[in-house]
Amino acid sequence: MRTIAEINDKIRQRRAVVWTVEETKAQAAEIGVKAAAKQVDVIVTGTFEPMESTGAMINLGHTDPPMKIRSCWIDDVPAYAGLGAVDLYLGATMTPEPSIEGGEVIETRESAPLRGGGHVIEDLIAGKAVHLRARGQVTDCYPRATLDTTINQDTINQFYLFNPRNLYQNFIVGVNGGDRVLYTYLGPLHPRLSNAVYSNTGAISPLFNDPDLDLLGIGSRIFLGGGVGYISWEGTQHFPLQKRLPNRTPIGPAATLALIGDAKQMQSRWVRGCYFKNYGPSIMLGVGIPFPVLHEEVINRALVKDEEIVAPVVDFSIPRRVRPTFGLVSYAQLKSGKIKLEGKTIRTAPLASIPLSRQVAAELKSWILNGQFTLSESVAPIPRDRAFLPQDSWGGAGLT
Amino acid sequence: MKKRVTLTFPQRTIQMPVTYRLAKDFNVASNIIRAQVAPNQVGKLVVELQGDIDEIDAAVEWMRSQHIQVSLASREIVIDEETCVDCGLCTGVCPTTALTLEPETFKLQFERSRCVVCEQCISTCPVQAIATTF
Ligand code: SF4
Ligand code: SF4
Numbered sequence: 001m002r003t004i005a006e007i008n009d010k011i012r013q014r015r016a017v018v019w020t021v022e023e024t025k026a027q028a029a030e031i032g033v034k035a036a037a038k039q040v041d042v043i044v045t046g047t048f049e050p051m052e053s054t055g056a057m058i059n060l061g062h063t064d065p066p067m068k069i070r071s072c073w074i075d076d077v078p079a080y081a082g083l084g085a086v087d088l089y090l091g092a093t094m095t096p097e098p099s100i101e102g103g104e105v106i107e108t109r110e111s112a113p114l115r116g117g118g119h120v121i122e123d124l125i126a127g128k129a130v131h132l133r134a135r136g137q138v139t140d141c142y143p144r145a146t147l148d149t150t151i152n153q154d155t156i157n158q159f160y161l162f163n164p165r166n167l168y169q170n171f172i173v174g175v176n177g178g179d180r181v182l183y184t185y186l187g188p189l190h191p192r193l194s195n196a197v198y199s200n201t202g203a204i205s206p207l208f209n210d211p212d213l214d215l216l217g218i219g220s221r222i223f224l225g226g227g228v229g230y231i232s233w234e235g236t237q238h239f240p241l242q243k244r245l246p247n248r249t250p251i252g253p254a255a256t257l258a259l260i261g262d263a264k265q266m267q268s269r270w271v272r273g274c275y276f277k278n279y280g281p282s283i284m285l286g287v288g289i290p291f292p293v294l295h296e297e298v299i300n301r302a303l304v305k306d307e308e309i310v311a312p313v314v315d316f317s318i319p320r321r322v323r324p325t326f327g328l329v330s331y332a333q334l335k336s337g338k339i340k341l342e343g344k345t346i347r348t349a350p351l352a353s354i355p356l357s358r359q360v361a362a363e364l365k366s367w368i369l370n371g372q373f374t375l376s377e378s379v380a381p382i383p384r385d386r387a388f389l390p391q392d393s394w395g396g397a398g399l400t
Numbered sequence: 401m402k403k404r405v406t407l408t409f410p411q412r413t414i415q416m417p418v419t420y421r422l423a424k425d426f427n428v429a430s431n432i433i434r435a436q437v438a439p440n441q442v443g444k445l446v447v448e449l450q451g452d453i454d455e456i457d458a459a460v461e462w463m464r465s466q467h468i469q470v471s472l473a474s475r476e477i478v479i480d481e482e483t484c485v486d487c488g489l490c491t492g493v494c495p496t497t498a499l500t501l502e503p504e505t506f507k508l509q510f511e512r513s514r515c516v517v518c519e520q521c522i523s524t525c526p527v528q529a530i531a532t533t534f
Binding site: 282353354 | 464485487488489490491492493500501503506517523524527528
């Protein structure tokens with residue numbers, strides 16, 4: 001029907017027709033799949049949700065005398081320094097060091113919100129100055145032992161997000177069947193099944209609209225945090241073999257992607273440090289994926305509705321790797337604000353922002369319409385056959 | 401007129417049927433917004449008084465004479481729209497459904513009249529967009 005090269009020519013001439021995935025669903029319902037596929041060149045999707053496996057690579061530049069940094073804190077948040085002399089990696093969920101008591105489990109009780117790695121990354125992207133202190137290993141080529149300074153994005157060399165796991169294709173719904181409040185990465189779950197939290201935007205979520213990842217791969221250009229980014233690899237815990245419905249959408253957490261992008265181009269509006277009470281800091285990220293309409297099937301896949309995709313309801317009151325589930329619910333039910341479990345009506349709340357997800361798609365659409373963002377051919381597919389291996393400290397017993 | 405006040409009861413006045421007296425002696429209706437009364441402790445009541453302005457003033461005067469502390473301002477929830485990302489997480493913990501998502505736009509809606517200032521939402525918000533006035 002059309003190739004990526006042809007689409008890019010149209011984008012450069014500002015003649016490309018771009019629809020958001022919601023516009024696509026509405027248009028195709030009206031004019032039919034064939035006519036829609038004829039008209040539209042690119043479908044854009046977006047999401048804005050917590051993506052905790054996110055972090056920033058920073059190259060500080062050399063001091064005089066030079067230094068081989070071995071430990072480093074940015075605004076008190078430890079950054080990993082076991083790389084080249086002044087290469088640092090700051091993870092979004094890292095907690096500030098002063099709160100660590102004896103290296104033991106921190107924050108099991110009520111505490112004030114912590115400013116963690118995600119907040120520091122947001123501040124650097126916003127152009128703010130942050131405090132950096134470091135200790136070095138003194139060697140003949142790196143005589144300096146300590147450093148105490150402030151940095152901002154203009155005083156460091158490279159500053160890019162390199163996120164090992166972003167963009168989950170589907171996720172779980174958290175509930176709590178126990179008798180005390182649980183503080184989780186889905187926020188507080190109140191006891192006796194009082195609330196349910198889902199964290200995927202459902203039918204507008206990028207990877208539900210290309211369930212087998214046919215239209216993207218390593219090297220695909222994307223919207224990442226308000227700047228241009230790329231899909232760099234399969235994500236950690238990538239599990240494409242998850243059970244799937246006949247429409248190919250997975251019934252639980254499945255594919256994931258690793259993403260990379262220049263943080264100096266990003267906007268703090270789309271990269272937000274966040275904190276989950278008594279769980280810890282994290283980061284919310286806006287990610288947008290364009291899909292080239294290469295053939296009709298691309299439209300068919302993008303027609304998936306909230307009624308046709310499901311997620312498992314998982315009871316967090318049992319702190320085991322394999323937690324009991326209450327079965328599957330559809331995203332249409334989740335988005336209605338209530339689900340029924342064991343005869344009880346439970347309020348549902350999302351965690352991904354649907355309004356901001358829509359804005360990511362709208363923003364990416366405007367980039368393409370302006371001719372400033374073209375699509376890229378991927379250089380290798382994302383693997384489709386990764387198993388999900390558990391870590392068994394007692395040996396032997398596999399996933400049950 | 402309506403006036404929102406916070407009443408703090410010393411232990412010995414907790415048993416007193418204050419709202420009944422306000423209605424009977426001063427013709428002031430009191431709508432309880434929030435109550436915190438534990439046995440053998442100081443009690444706290446956030447009430448909305450409704451009635452004639454002179455009568456409300458007289459009622460407040462009387463409560464003070466009964467050693468009930470009356471503070472005229474009461475805390476309110478404020479949501480910073482610039483900070484809020486409309487994630488909706490707070491809507492799941494709000495016991496009165498003062499916080500909801502608009503069904504079409506999924507943007508956060510706050511209906512102040514339903515809010516009992518229980519403050520559940522404050523610590524739930526992952527971007528600290530919710531606070532109370534002082
Ligand atoms: S303070 Fe309580 S009642 Fe008021 S909005 Fe927050 S959660 Fe709802
Ligand atoms: S939890 Fe916070 S950010 Fe999310 S909708 Fe409520 S106020 Fe907005």
